[in-house]
Amino acid sequence: MAIDSEVLVVGGGLAGVTSAVAAARAGADVRLVSYKQSSLRQASGLIDVLGYVGDEVVVDPYDAIPELHEDHPYRLVGVETVRDAMALFDETVDGYHGDHTETNALLPTHGGTVKPTARYPAGAAEGVASDDRDTLLVGFERLVDFDAPLAASHVEAAGAPFSADGVTITFPGDLQADAKVTRYAKLLDQNSPVAVDGQKVDTRTALAERVAPHLDGHERVGFPAVLGDDHTDAVRATLAEELGVAVFEVPMGPPSLPGLRLEDRLFEALDRSGARYEVGNPVVDYEGEDRIERVVVERNGSRVPYSADQYVLATGGLVSKGVESDREGVREPIFDCHVPHPEDRYDWFEDGVFDDHAFARFGVDVGSDLRPRAAGGSVEFENLRAAGATIGGYDFAAEKSGSGVSIATGYAAGRAATEDLT
Amino acid sequence: MSDSADTPTEESFEPTEPNTGEEFEPVQVFPDEGTMDLRPGADSCTKCSTCDTNCPVAEVDDEFPGPKFQGPEQWRLKQTDDGDEFAIDDSIMDCSNCMRCDDACPSGVPLSQMHNEARGEYVDEQMSKLSTEYWRNRILANYRTSAWLASKVPRIANVAMNFGPARWVMEKTLGVTSEREFPAFATETFSEWWAAQGGAAGSRERARDARERRGEPLDADKKVAYFHGCYSEYNTPEVARALVRVYEHFGYEIVVPEQGCSGTPMFANGMLDDARRHAEVNVSSMADLVEEGYDAIASCTSCSLALRQEYPELFDIDGIEDVAENTFESIEYLRIHEDVRGALQDAEIEDELAEEFAYHAPCHARNQGLERQAVELFRDLDGVAVEDVGDSCSGISGTYGWKDEKYEKSMAIGEEMFDHMEDVESTTGMTECPTCSMQMEHGTGYDIRHPIELVAAALVE
Structure with missing residues (x-):
């Protein structure tokens, strides 16, 4: 027997929690599994949506989103979805300011x-x-x-x-x-x-x-x-x-109390939404072909199956090990979804620290339905969607868009997973 | 080839030939079989300090340097050429072995393994075997021995152990705090009850009846070996009895193999030799059963953590990995194999357990990813409410809070949990860990129950 739910979210950061809350509020029976505490404690606790396009400071992120390239996660989900997702954040997460306006605030660090x-x-x-x-x-x-x-x-x-x-x-x-x-x-x-x-x-x-x-x-x-x-x-x-x-x-650098408090507020919101969650053991494997039937959670060497109808992959990017690399290449370790990257690893980076590095945009390739796609463009699994930093194609550090992309794609993935329940 | 090449000297060094000259001193770069290699773990540490922000001791005591120092930093210091000159820092004894740092580390550094190793070395090599601290710790760590003795005369022990003047003497001579009350010893141990129920043979019969009632095949492969631990044996046999009823209700045959202490209090006191002695007994009896298709279950989350994690991390005993892989916490196991959620959704609690429970997740449950299972399971059970009292440590950490010099620290750590417990309307608490339950009771006066008791009340009685 497996531990069963309708929607299973893998990953407990901003993207994972948002998608679990969105799915639970849309009526799904949701479980979230996270290997470790999230990387939020390394983050400032500020929620950015879009701070820069190129070298230009952004005044209104919603106005600026159409200027981004068409495969950017914001373009894939659309400006209205970003607005709706931020509204969900405002409604469910306590202790945040800034929702009185669509324009950016300026905060000293x-x-x-x-x-x-x-x-x-x-x-x-x-x-x-x-x-x-x-x-x-x-x-x-x-x-x-x-x-x-x-x-x-x-x-x-x-x-x-x-x-x-x-x-x-x-x-x-x-x-x-x-x-x-x-x-x-x-x-x-x-x-x-x-x-x-x-x-x-x-x-x-x-x-x-x-x-x-x-x-x-x-x-x-x-x-x-x-x-x-x-x-x-x-x-x-x-x-x-x-x-x-x-x-x-x-706001301070890591370890950051505002980041810790945000994590607490998110898990309170998750609890209130009725979703179930557990933290501490990794998802290491899956079973299935075109559809994921079950995933395997490893607990001290024993392999425990978790089954669901729909899955959301929100394990983070290179920092959170949702995307891994070695000398041979770059990969997504659980489902082995395709991660586009130059074959020669000397093309993964530029020489200057603040140059436009390719690695900053490593992540799975998704279409507007947020389903990860194989190298040829076909959908990897019909019941898997990705959210947050696991998705590639944008540089959250340069754009100051990390939180917003996690919230927007998390929201979209959670809603779509619920709509797709069979 | 000249003769000189066959007898290499320092002058005729041949990089491609074996060099047998006396000048050459081989350096052991790989660990011997049976010794721990902590290098990969230490190398994985990126000094992000996530562990430090999870440490309940560092939060109340800035003299405590935190898990990052106790683990990878201290280990690295010891590996330098003159590493032998570095003594283990005394502060290792202030670590409570809650092991929250393990769960916290995003890079998989085996922090508690490093702490256990350092503490073992400290106690072996730096702590005087004639000191009061050593003997006090040894007595506390070997709780099973005291409990075994006390269980022979439980009524006398219950009075004597909490006799004021005796406690004063214990505090003054041994450093065992007189602030706490010793837990009561049961008049019938779990083993005595189990034998009276017919032991394994009786269980097999009852399990078969249950399978028949449930419409399951009579020869279903449902066999568990129960590791009850010391506390369910001597102090709270009602927990062990509840477990037996629940498992037999689901059609499981139970055996209760020969067992010692899990070793948890011994690890926490750096008494690794004592722990190994007990581990050898436990692994030997559990390994045979695992081989026969049994899974091991424990109702105490520190016991299950010891068998799953500390044993394979610290000891090399035949069968230890198999035992670790097949050990589960008791409710966790049912969640994996049975539809407990569905069963509880259909059930209702009407008796004295129809309460709001202030639930505290023990740190060692957290380490197994189990901190939410009680809250989650009982959410849909009519007649009860379970309120999570937050993610803080209870502060007692087994024997830690029993030490006179640690008592105040232990209560300062527990303060957050006590506050949250007070917010719950009833005066009943719930936790899986025996010593957390002592602390919860000590700090609030609440009556504390184990989740398996509630499962039994809902499904069996």
């Missing part, structure tokens, strides 16, 4: 660059760069991933319409040099008493007291994104109240 993005966590809202309030960025001495004075001068140099200053303080409680970001977050979440000058003071108050002398007329304060995990809204509110100014978080 921990490097001091300004990123165009469609949605951003509530915690980053007071930090938007289009706002002209003067800004103080606060870094913590032992949290070396965020250099506040450097980030402040970068933001100013990027042409932000406000003045920015940076200051580095010691986080109260004298944490060890290699304290994890989760340690900072936990102290603030629990508001545990920490020792300051021989006295026990609540962490949030102690932090506000250290920042207060540097306020100097600034109207908002940005901290590295470690302001709590479970109770991040309360942490920000306390700090804002004690400082008397607006408080925001600057």
Whole structure:
């Protein structure tokens, strides 16, 4: 006997969860299986749709989508589907801002660059760069991933319409040099008493007291994104109240708490949708010819069959190992779907770091139905669709389109899988 | 060929010929059979720190350097030419062996295997065998021995083990916290009950009756070997009895082979020799049964994880891989082979278990991909509600939270779970892990049940 569902989604990132939620809301009995935690913790937690076309910053992603090449995933699913998919995200995932407009927001990052993005966590809202309030960025001495004075001068140099200053303080409680970001977050979440000058003071108050002398007329304060995990809204509110100014978080590099929180919000949405899910064991194989009959999940050496009517492949791209490469070639490891790539591996990349690399667009080849296609253009399996970074043909890092493509193709694949149920 | 070529010296080095000169010292680059090769794992680490963000200890204690250091970084340090000069860092004993880092790593680094190896080396070579810590840990790790003794006189043991002055002495002399209450010992062990039920022969008969009732072939190949673990044997035999009823209801014949401790508390305390002794007993009895077509099932998620993962990672025992591949958690196994979901959808709970349960997924269940199965299964069962209390660790991690110096850390880790449990309306909790259930009860006063008890109540009683 196999563990059975109508739609089986393989992969638990933004694309997989979105497709499972979309399918469940359309009425399907859905199961999602994911090998590992997703790569969201390596991501900023910002939800971009389209930030750049070529070298040009995009103001309105929906206006710019028709300028993309016709095989781009956005062109394949169509602008209206992208809109509908973002509406599903707004409706089901808590804690995000930016849906009041179709134009991009500009968010300062921990490097001091300004990123165009469609949605951003509530915690980053007071930090938007289009706002002209003067800004103080606060870094913590032992949290070396965020250099506040450097980030402040970068933001100013990027042409932000406000003045920015940076200051580095010691986080109260004298944490060890290699304290994890989760340690900072936990102290603030629990508001545990920490020792300051021989006295026990609540962490949030102690932090506000250290920042207060540097306020100097600034109207908002940005901290590295470690302001709590479970109770991040309360942490920000306390700090804002004690400082008397607006408080925001600057998205950080990996491991990223905004990414972790987004993952939690997504799985809450998944749970509410009624879909079933499990994380921890890989799909390693499948059975079937033109149709996938079952997939095989490996659990500590035992092979457990999972069957479904329709399947969605959302295992990610090169980073998440949904697409793999070695000296011989590039492949999709579960179903062995065709991944177009130059035969000579020296043609996979260019010499300059920021050049237009071929590998950035590696992924399975799909048509507008999102079914992976073999080298000759025929459909690989009639009941398999791909979503997210597993799909090739676009460079999400250069375009700043990773989240949007995952949401749009995930939505489209989940809906189409449900419509196709026999 | 000249004579000199037959007797190579340093001067006449011949790259294509065997060199037997005394100057040559062979370097072992491949591990001996039976020793672990952790290099591929260490090389896979990209230092992304995902493991560190999953570590429940690092979250509450910034003195703890985290799994990335304890695993690949420490291992690499030890491999350098003067690696022998590096002692294992003391902080290895602060790792609780929750093994969440394993599940977290996107690159497949065997973190817990590295931690187990380092902890074993630390205890072997750096911890004094005369220290209180060593003996305290050894006594805690060998819970089975204490439990076996106590089960001979359960009523006396229950009073004596929680006698205030005795506990004070245990804390002061051994460092076992007096904050916790020892779990009660059952007046009848599972094995005593099982023997009274006619053992394997009785089970075969009952299973055949069930198959007949279910319209299944009488000779169906439905045979399981039950690894009950120490806790179901001595403390909560009601869990083991529920498992027996459920499996026989589905037509399975059960055998209960000779078994020791799974080794879980021994791994966590770096007592690898003790663990191996028990593993040898377990593998030897399970391997024979697996050969005969039995699958091994466990109701404790730490036991099933030990047999599936830690055994093949740490030991080289005949048949160990076969046992690992054929071991399952008890509800997981039913989900794979039976339509439990359908059966539960048609059932209803009306008795004392008609409750809202605060469900906590043990870290070791998480490691097997089982953290959602109770929530998922009971979603459609009328009369009950199961509320997931979140993805935090309970904090007790077996013997960890019993140690006086770890008690506060253990409770700080558990705080998030306690908070979420308080949000649930009833005062009943649910988990698969015996020590998580101790912690849940200790932190909230809730009564804690095992999911298999609920399956039994729904389908059998």
